[in-house]
Amino acid sequence: MQGKKVLLVDDDPDMVFIARELLRSVGLEVFTAPNGEQALAAIKQDLPDLVISDLMLPGMDGGQFCKRVKQDPAFAAIPFLMLTAADTDEAVPLARESGANAFLSKPFTHKMFLSKVNELLSGGGKR
Template identity: 40%
Template sequence: MEKNRILVVEDEESLLKLESILFTSKGYQVTGVRGGNDALKAIAQDAPDLVVLDLMLPDMDGFEVCRNIKENPATSAIPVVMLTAKKSSRDLEHGRQVGADAYITKPFKSVKVLEVIEGLLGNNSAAGGDAV
């Protein structure tokens, strides 16, 4: 079974590594980028199955990245999980408005993030095995 591909967009190197290790340990193929423009380029070159997106990025905020993904007919079906330190109800609502499929605040619990991702990708095996 082909593994799902996740694009992690996170400007903080330690979190990018942590998230990459978490997802690869569950069998996902992970690509990491540190900015919004790099994320859009990576998606255009080889669209992932899901995007995990920080909001506070150096060149373009995550809301704008998500809006770009969701407004493009070629990429609009890609699930976007916002993973951010921004916790206000205004930020959550903004995330919904630009089309985010899920919004998780930092610090996050790995189990919660994996449950959300597996749910969006249709993988029913939370234990990490292949879905049947």
């Protein structure tokens, strides 16, 4: 995983801090955005190896952001991990419909998070 780039999209500063530190601890380069609009701009400037996004975001939500990424041929192959604290009965279908490669429900353990990140960066979870 060393040296790979991850775009982390979440409007919760505490979640961003924790996830960023976890990702950096395994040698990943992390850049962040607080919403879907800024994330789309960021992805165009610096192509990530993985996108991690919360489902519930202000403005363009994570599902809409994921659909935009997956519909663009320049970005469609980037693995996408969707996170949410929302009710999983509704969130999992939304994540799947948006094109996300994987889904994690908050709260999750550090081990679960890093395992899913490693799986996606290693080519697992391809649609």
